[in-house]
Amino acid sequence: MRPTLGKVLAARRTWEIVARVWPAVSKLRATEENIESYLTRAPAAWAQRAEAAVDLAKSDRLLGKGLLTLGLLAMAGPAGADYSKHPRAQALYAALQSEHGFSAADIDSVRVALIDAQTIPSLIEAEQKAPERTETWTVYSAKRVDALRIRRGAQFIHDNRALLDRAETEYGVPGPVIAGVLGLETNFGRFTGNARVLDALATQGFDHPTRSKFFFEELEQYFVFCRDFGFPPTQPKGSYAGAMGWAQFMPSNYRRLAVDFDGDGRRDLWSAADAIGSIAHYFIDYKPELRWHRGEPLIVPAKLTRPLPGTIAVNTKNVGYTVAQLRSAGVEPSARLPANLAVGLIELQLDPGGTTDKEYWIGLPNFYSVMSYNPRVYYAMTVSRLASAMATEAAKLDPDTQ
Numbered sequence: 001m002r003p004t005l006g007k008v009l010a011a012r013r014t015w016e017i018v019a020r021v022w023p024a025v026s027k028l029r030a031t032e033e034n035i036e037s038y039l040t041r042a043p044a045a046w047a048q049r050a051e052a053a054v055d056l057a058k059s060d061r062l063l064g065k066g067l068l069t070l071g072l073l074a075m076a077g078p079a080g081a082d083y084s085k086h087p088r089a090q091a092l093y094a095a096l097q098s099e100h101g102f103s104a105a106d107i108d109s110v111r112v113a114l115i116d117a118q119t120i121p122s123l124i125e126a127e128q129k130a131p132e133r134t135e136t137w138t139v140y141s142a143k144r145v146d147a148l149r150i151r152r153g154a155q156f157i158h159d160n161r162a163l164l165d166r167a168e169t170e171y172g173v174p175g176p177v178i179a180g181v182l183g184l185e186t187n188f189g190r191f192t193g194n195a196r197v198l199d200a201l202a203t204q205g206f207d208h209p210t211r212s213k214f215f216f217e218e219l220e221q222y223f224v225f226c227r228d229f230g231f232p233p234t235q236p237k238g239s240y241a242g243a244m245g246w247a248q249f250m251p252s253n254y255r256r257l258a259v260d261f262d263g264d265g266r267r268d269l270w271s272a273a274d275a276i277g278s279i280a281h282y283f284i285d286y287k288p289e290l291r292w293h294r295g296e297p298l299i300v301p302a303k304l305t306r307p308l309p310g311t312i313a314v315n316t317k318n319v320g321y322t323v324a325q326l327r328s329a330g331v332e333p334s335a336r337l338p339a340n341l342a343v344g345l346i347e348l349q350l351d352p353g354g355t356t357d358k359e360y361w362i363g364l365p366n367f368y369s370v371m372s373y374n375p376r377v378y379y380a381m382t383v384s385r386l387a388s389a390m391a392t393e394a395a396k397l398d399p400d401t402q
């Protein structure tokens, strides 16, 4: 049976990435005999993937050689990786000693953790396709702004009213926006991630084809976090990116921006209270230029009075125009905004078949503050939608506060 085109493309893509990461290995000759011998020694997950590639190869002679090699590579890669001896591990030990005051004993425990660290093979394949590049806004938002999440969010706001109000008083960030972030990140603490943070960060810090620098720095931060917060590095669990707790902070942000909002002496992002305070604090202190503006909305609807000139950029990561500049390009906000206010233009792709295929919004600074949490327009847009829907529902649970 011929493999489907999708399978062939996926295999080819994996092959290209694997070959880039381990160029030396790609010179190995692939024969069925040595593949068999690798299969008997490889850990189960690797063997499974390799077998799938070998099956695919046998079913299509044209692709045979490349895919057999792929099968071999899939196992010869980092299956037996001992990160403590990785060439870059020395730089990590040195940085922990010189910049963070790690003692020889501290370094020994880091070394032990790196020996224990397990490679997560799926993390070094192609970067996941972001849903917003493959889905329209209509489809994307329907999956996330749904009745169940709104109801849970309303209940969350109701149950945590005092904490959310205090966060707004101290930092200016409205409770429903904080709840929107918590709802999207972890479904209000229900899914904080089951990967060992050590494995997620070591895999990507040492082996990720394009983002290893970022993850390597986070791995360094993670070891400092573990020492300072009293965690054995093998213990904390998080997302496959290495993000932790209800708020899904990466280690560097955890160290820098998490706050003890319930005053128990610990900054614990696995608690609702500290997550609430920490998210609000993040929007204030992550970056000065993306600081939350107290009392301002995130977005205002806009209409085009004529086709958008090609010179106007949409869906940027920060403000880029004044309201007056957008107006002169034919973008009309639905609310009165100061002419010199710095804003951005958001364009949402809708499902085809409606009266219009795009929707436009003016993004105020707070929209870009939310985007600093997750740099996707759809993400911040969803937080905004969830926040208003949850606030409306929560008001029904809490009639006295209105």
Ligand SMILES: [Ca+2]
Binding pocket: 259, 260, 261, 262, 263, 264, 265, 266, 267, 268, 271, 274
């Ligand atoms: Ca606390």
